[in-house]
Amino acid sequence: MNKKQFTQTLKEVAEERAPAVDLWPEIERQLTPRPPRWARGLQLAGGLAGAVVVLVAVLLFAGWMASLSRESDQISAPGPDLKLLGSTIRPQNPVPGATLTVTLRWQTPAQPQPDVHIFLHLLNPDGQIAAQADTPLEEAAWPVPHTLTTTHSLSLPPTLSPGIYTLQAGVYDRRTQQRLPFRAGGERLADGTVTVGMTTVVPASAAQPEGPWAGEPVYSESDGISRAAHDLFQSCGLEDEQIEAAVRLFQGSGTTRQVMQPVLSETDPPWRKIVDVVPVADTVYRVTCLYLEGDTPAPPSPEALLANVRLLETNLDRTGFAPAAPLSLGTTWQNSLGIDPHAGQFIHLFDEEGNLVARRDRSLPFDTGAGVTSQISFTDTLYLPSTLRPGPYRLVVGLYRLDNGWRLPFSTGDGEMIPSGSLSLTTIQVREEPVPLQPDAGGISLDLSAIDQMGTSTWATIDVAVDLDAWNVNPNDASGILPSVTLSHPLVRDAAERQYSPQRVSGHTPDRWQDPYPAEITLALETLPAGTYTLETGIALVYWPAERSLEVTLDGRQVGESWPLTGTVTIGNLAIPLETVALNTRTTGEGEELVLELTVPAVTGEGSALTCLHLEPDLTALGLSYGSGACQPELAGDTISRITATVTIDTTEGDGTIAVPPRVTLHVSGDLQIDGPWSLSWEVPAE
Amino acid sequence: MAEAEAIRQIQAGNIDGLKALVEQYQLQAVRTAVLITRDLPLAEEVVQSAFLRFYERAHHFDPDRPFTPYFLRMVVNAAIKAARRRDRTGSLDRPAGNGTVPFYELLPDPRPGPADHLSARLLQEEVWSALGRLSPRQRAAVVQRYYLEMSEAEMAAEMGIAPGTVKWHLHQARERLRELLKDL
Numbered sequence: 001m002n003k004k005q006f007t008q009t010l011k012e013v014a015e016e017r018a019p020a021v022d023l024w025p026e027i028e029r030q031l032t033p034r035p036p037r038w039a040r041g042l043q044l045a046g047g048l049a050g051a052v053v054v055l056v057a058v059l060l061f062a063g064w065m066a067s068l069s070r071e072s073d074q075i076s077a078p079g080p081d082l083k084l085l086g087s088t089i090r091p092q093n094p095v096p097g098a099t100l101t102v103t104l105r106w107q108t109p110a111q112p113q114p115d116v117h118i119f120l121h122l123l124n125p126d127g128q129i130a131a132q133a134d135t136p137l138e139e140a141a142w143p144v145p146h147t148l149t150t151t152h153s154l155s156l157p158p159t160l161s162p163g164i165y166t167l168q169a170g171v172y173d174r175r176t177q178q179r180l181p182f183r184a185g186g187e188r189l190a191d192g193t194v195t196v197g198m199t200t201v202v203p204a205s206a207a208q209p210e211g212p213w214a215g216e217p218v219y220s221e222s223d224g225i226s227r228a229a230h231d232l233f234q235s236c237g238l239e240d241e242q243i244e245a246a247v248r249l250f251q252g253s254g255t256t257r258q259v260m261q262p263v264l265s266e267t268d269p270p271w272r273k274i275v276d277v278v279p280v281a282d283t284v285y286r287v288t289c290l291y292l293e294g295d296t297p298a299p300p301s302p303e304a305l306l307a308n309v310r311l312l313e314t315n316l317d318r319t320g321f322a323p324a325a326p327l328s329l330g331t332t333w334q335n336s337l338g339i340d341p342h343a344g345q346f347i348h349l350f351d352e353e354g355n356l357v358a359r360r361d362r363s364l365p366f367d368t369g370a371g372v373t374s375q376i377s378f379t380d381t382l383y384l385p386s387t388l389r390p391g392p393y394r395l396v397v398g399l400y401r402l403d404n405g406w407r408l409p410f411s412t413g414d415g416e417m418i419p420s421g422s423l424s425l426t427t428i429q430v431r432e433e434p435v436p437l438q439p440d441a442g443g444i445s446l447d448l449s450a451i452d453q454m455g456t457s458t459w460a461t462i463d464v465a466v467d468l469d470a471w472n473v474n475p476n477d478a479s480g481i482l483p484s485v486t487l488s489h490p491l492v493r494d495a496a497e498r499q500y501s502p503q504r505v506s507g508h509t510p511d512r513w514q515d516p517y518p519a520e521i522t523l524a525l526e527t528l529p530a531g532t533y534t535l536e537t538g539i540a541l542v543y544w545p546a547e548r549s550l551e552v553t554l555d556g557r558q559v560g561e562s563w564p565l566t567g568t569v570t571i572g573n574l575a576i577p578l579e580t581v582a583l584n585t586r587t588t589g590e591g592e593e594l595v596l597e598l599t600v601p602a603v604t605g606e607g608s609a610l611t612c613l614h615l616e617p618d619l620t621a622l623g624l625s626y627g628s629g630a631c632q633p634e635l636a637g638d639t640i641s642r643i644t645a646t647v648t649i650d651t652t653e654g655d656g657t658i659a660v661p662p663r664v665t666l667h668v669s670g671d672l673q674i675d676g677p678w679s680l681s682w683e684v685p686a687e
Numbered sequence: 688m689a690e691a692e693a694i695r696q697i698q699a700g701n702i703d704g705l706k707a708l709v710e711q712y713q714l715q716a717v718r719t720a721v722l723i724t725r726d727l728p729l730a731e732e733v734v735q736s737a738f739l740r741f742y743e744r745a746h747h748f749d750p751d752r753p754f755t756p757y758f759l760r761m762v763v764n765a766a767i768k769a770a771r772r773r774d775r776t777g778s779l780d781r782p783a784g785n786g787t788v789p790f791y792e793l794l795p796d797p798r799p800g801p802a803d804h805l806s807a808r809l810l811q812e813e814v815w816s817a818l819g820r821l822s823p824r825q826r827a828a829v830v831q832r833y834y835l836e837m838s839e840a841e842m843a844a845e846m847g848i849a850p851g852t853v854k855w856h857l858h859q860a861r862e863r864l865r866e867l868l869k870d871l
Contacts, residue, residue: 003833005810006814006833006864006868007833007834007836009810009811009814010722010814010829010830010833010834011834012811013722013811013814013815013818014718014719014721014722014834015718016811017718017721017722017727017815018714018717018718018721018727018730020714021713021714021717021731021734022713023709023713023717023731023734023735023738024706024709024710024713026735027705027709027735027738027739028702028706030735030739173746178698178699178700178746179699179700180746181700181743181746193700454749454752456746456747456748456749457747457749481855503744503747506844508843508844524747526747
């Protein structure tokens with residue numbers, strides 16, 4: 001078979017295996033937002049209110065609010081984008097010329113970018129804009145994720161016709177005028193807008209006082225805020241310990257409107273009650289329980305969750321933890337319930353006192369259906385706060401129910417039951433933020449060769465050069481394979497300490513040995529406004545050759561035998577002690593092949609860490625034509641404890657038996673992670 | 688609809704732009720993914736997710752950049768991951784040699800041989816079966832080189848890896864294929 005035949009056959013195979021596809025219906029289904037249930041609730045409520053405008057009794061109103069808000073909260077879903085959690089519209093039955101006050105509750109999983117604005121459109125029954133508002137999403141150094149409330153005022157034209165109006169909200173970037181994606185109702189909004197409610201505009205003659213406070217105060221300050229809050233929280237169905245936490249928060253918030261989510265530390269009970277406190281007059285407050293216990297759909301039983309929802313795997317990138325540095329945690333979940341547990345994953349980081357210092361939530365969109373076992377994997381990045389003190393921090397991962405925040409039991413891949421829904425994964429040591437290295441330090445130099453603004457991205461090209469002598473490389477003793485150099489955990493900051501993670505890192509290495517060994521690495525970043533920027537990055541040396549080859553004597557050894565090795569191999573600045581070598585075989589489709597497994601301990605030192613070891617047999621010396629290698633890091637918890645490098649050699653004789661050569665020469669190389677960080681600054685000039 | 692226009696529509700929040708891209712590229716993408724994953728439903732899932740991921744990130748994408756290489760890179764990477772997750776087989780990620788010999792020279796004699804006497808269907812089965820003996824990474828290298836007909840330099844640039852790495856994967860894949868298809 002020649003190349004042309006092979007290429008042609010490959011195409012025929014692809015056509016045979018995938019003759020036709022139509023992915024659009026499923027993609028569209030995942031993109032198109034279903035009308036949120038809470039919006040339908042508002043529509044109904046708005047219609048009724050328009051027909052019968054009455055003063056609603058306190059309890060009825062509170063109940064209606066609770067119901068409405070409960071529905072609103074069902075639209076929440078963690079995810080990478082700005083999330084709309086809920087909304088209120090006041091008054092519900094405005095008259096023409098009135099001001100409509102809309103409050104939206106959001107969660108920001110990350111620091112909002114500047115120039116993000118929220119727009120509101122009030123649409124008449126014909127779908128035309130009758131009134132609108134535009135409000136910036138304030139730029140502030142929020143902790144993330146962070147819940148905030150935005151308030152919007154829409155002045156209704158005096159000539160507005162009575163009728164039912166629809167209120168839509170959206171988010172856009174004021175600089176580019178482009179709508180930005182956000183989430184609501186667990187869905188990502190395709191067209192950048194969502195209906196947040198309906199309101200019935202009534203004739204001026206039908207205007208009525210709005211809300212329960214018009215006739216009598218709900219609670220006044222003279223009763224004592226704590227007492228008032230206690231009573232009302234009790235009427236919301238909170239337990240005593242929950243009330244205590246909620247009152248504490250309420251007192252801390254003063255008289256300003258607050259949306260409180262009293263799940264602030266691991267020691268708090270596993271629930272989330274959202275309480276909305278609104279000052280309606282100088283000493284009068286309206287407190288609404290946005291959540292009532294027992295009103296949410298019953299979750300699967302704990303036993304079912306324990307048996308069917310499993311955290312199969314976690315993978316923590318342990319290349320170093322420092323303030324403002326990213327912490328990447330990969331997780332793989334499996335659900336064999338057959339139904340959607342409406343679960344979210346949380347990652348929490350606690351300090352020694354049990355205070356929550358960083359968190360990240362996401363929804364787990366399991367596929368469901370009778371007999372369906374769904375498996376999903378994610379890698380989430382948690383940026384450690386820049387104010388984090390050095391010391392031990394506990395990393396916790398767990399499950400919670402999206403609609404009420406309750407913890408959900410699960411089990412681990414090893415079968416360990418986690419009835420609390422919260423698994424303490426490991427303790428990480430946050431170190432002092434390292435002093436950045438100069439661009440030319442430690443035998444590695446970095447140089448910015450270009451900054452280009454193209455389209456909506458900024459491309460920074462970095463030239464890296466590694467001094468071969470300083471990094472113990474003898475090209476003559478290396479295999480024919482060239483190593484590569486790349487950046488590890490590059491992070492760009494502006495003068496205001498705003499962080500920019502590259503969207504893409506790509507690189508080119510030469511096609512022959514050079515000293516210093518170069519790499520051209522391009523970082524794609526979002527558009528950087530004019531200003532000063534600093535890149536801080538570690539360096540990764542991939543397939544970096546050892547100082548010399550390794551010869552392993554096999555003479556007299558039997559298949560299945562393992563024996564200790566002495567000596568070290570030097571890769572970069574690390575001397576790696578050899579532990580054991582094992583001689584095995586493995587069966588392939590064609591027969592058996594000889595397998596050598598070399599085990600070394602995980603080695604770190606002088607800012608470097610060995611993350612993988614590779615072996616390549618010197619086939620010329622063996623007179624063989626086929627060999628390959630693989631690297632298998634072994635984890636103890638989340639730490640690499642040792643690394644086994646495997647090399648497979650086809651030594652099959654003509655009669656099918658495997659020959660064991662007397663010795664084998666192995667070219668050794670490794671992957672090194674070098675923390676640095678190296679620091680490089682540049683200016684983006686004003687256009 | 689032109690590619691750039693479709694991307695601009697997506698950036699403006701209009702899913703019609705995405706629909707146009709899906710209709711234009713889904714078949715090539717799924718065929719690419721199925722060669723790597725060897726599983727049509729998984730390939731469809733990979734491509735579907737890639738389109739959704741692109742939609743989520745579209746505001747970062749320069750509409751004047753070519754979409755196809757960018758998107759197929761997403762598909763290839765996702766297909767490799769999906770295949771690895773499913774297979775959980777050991778990967779043989781190191782070749783022997785520097786991979787500078789052209790593939791067609793590594794393969795057996797190009798003159799008419801037994802392959803000419805096989806039906807096209809049998810030939811397809813042999814190639815499909817041989818692909819299944821490669822690791823996902825090797826399959827991806829073969830698919831990029833011989834199905835998508837990318838050069839090694841293009842593969843390196845698109846995958847963000849060193850040209851030498853591409854050579855390793857290709858060389859190892861060729862060696863294996865040469866063994867597996869030696870009777871054809």
